[in-house]
Structure formats: C-alpha cells, structure tokens
Amino acid sequence: MRALVTGASQGIGRAVALGLARAGFTVAVVARGARLLDDLVDEITGEGGRAVATAFDVTDYAAVAAGVHALELELGGLDLLVQAAGRIEDREVPPWEADPAQVKAVLDTNVLGAFHVARAVLPGMVARGSGRVVDLSSGSASKDSGRYAAYGASKAALFRLGGAIAAAGAEHGLSAFELSPGVVRTAMSTSMSQHADRTEWTDPEAVVEMVLAIASGRLDAWSGRFLRVGVDTPEALLAVQDRLDPAARRLVVAPYGPEDPLG
Secondary structure, X not given: OEEEEEOOOOHHXXXXXXXXXXXXXXXXXXXXXXXXXXXXXXXXXXXXXXXXXXXXOOOOHHHHHHHHHHHHHHHOOOOEEEEOOOOOOOOOOOHHHOOHHHHHHHHHHHHHHHHHHHHHHHHHHXXXXXXXXXXXXXXXXXXXXXXXXXXXHHHHHHHHHHHHHHHHHHHHOEEEEEEEXXXXXXXXXXXXXXXXXXXXXXXXXXXXXXXXXXXOOOOHHHOOOEEEEOOEOHHHHHHHHHHXXXXXXXXXXXXXXXXXXOO
16 A cells, blocks of 8 residues: 655654554655655664655645656555645634735645645546545634634635545545544644643544554545544444434535525
C-alpha cells in the first residue's frame, strides 16, 4: 500500500506518516520545508520502512501537479491520500475583526490547497479503480463558533469537497472521509487561546489507528461522513455502520419540522 501525506513535516501529519510507515505502507511525505521532510524520511528508513519526500506548497497548483506526478512515477501510484496540511488565523477574534490577509491565507491552504492535491492525485486513483482520501477536519466544520471564522469556514468547505469526492467517486472505487483528530498537542493547538488551560490531549496514536482502519476498507460505509477521534473508535463505528441513516454525520441543512418543504 502506498500513501501520500501532506503537512507531514510536523504535528499530526508527521505522526500519521510515521504510523503508516510502521504499519507497512510506503509513504510519500509532502510539506513546504525540505529539511524536516528529509529528517522524517531518515527516521522512517532507519526503522526499516520506505519513504520518499517532495517539498512543495499546496497553494501552488503547478508545483503540486509536478510533485505528485514525480511521486506517482517513483511509487507506481497511490492508494491513500491523507490531507493534513493546514493553518489557522493568528488571532482569536470575531469575523468583523479578522485580518483579510490571514483569512485568505487560511482559505488558500485549507481549501484551495486541498483541492489542488486532490485534483492531482485522484485521476490516478480513478484509473486504477480504487483509492481513499482522509481529510484532517475539525469540530469547527460541524458547528458554528464566533472564533476562528476563517478556519471554521475552511473546514466546512473541505467537508463539502470530501463529500463531492465521495459522491462522484463511488462508482470509481473512491471513498473520502472527514476525520477530526480531536485536540492533539501540536504547535497549532497550543497557539490557540481556547486551549491555554487544557491538560488532556488526544493521543496521536489514536489518530493513526483511525487512519489505518479507514485505509483497510473496513469503514467504507462511512465515506462522505464526519468521524471524530476521541469520541469514535473503529470498533464503535463498525458496530453501527450497517444501520446508518442517510444523513448521519453529513453536512446537511436540517428541516425545521415534518412540514418543512426542504425536508
């Protein structure tokens, strides 16, 4: 099995890349900085795994397309894409006080960047008739908040993009999942004032466990849906997946009642 992990030089992306390699995956790791990627490849190969690295900025489609093409040539294709590249605003303010430049940077990375990578990777998966996409999502995608509006908007947009991949890709053997990792102790999460007093953090190994369960195909019934590490486990999801409501864990507008014409 061959996986590509974006945002792999640090944080959750790095933990997922290491976990996949330790589980036997050949891992292609991507981020903007080559030095940290080289360190990660050295660690994986030092443990007996196989990894290759390509540095590019996900907001630059030409660079993404060239980088993904080179990785596919080297690995012979990709079976799993984990989109962990992401950013958040520097300040926790209401939308009307947000810095437009920061809002654009967040949307460019979290939405346009994810689209760029998907656009480069998915044609190969379609041609081979199989593939899985895991988007690192957030609770901000599923509920309104007065804080970090650009980040929340970006994760909701990513959810809709993942849903489109799941819907259009089903007949081609593709699945897509929106996976909220809980609150892992990373440079991003510790910079957020809402976590300033937090003492309990999600174990990144629990994120790896969920990604591996998705990669195995056992959770394909959850394609197009929202999963949350720390609340969900692979076993709990497996136990209920044969009786899922069509709208369960999807990004939908709920009707106001049985008489609602949108219902």
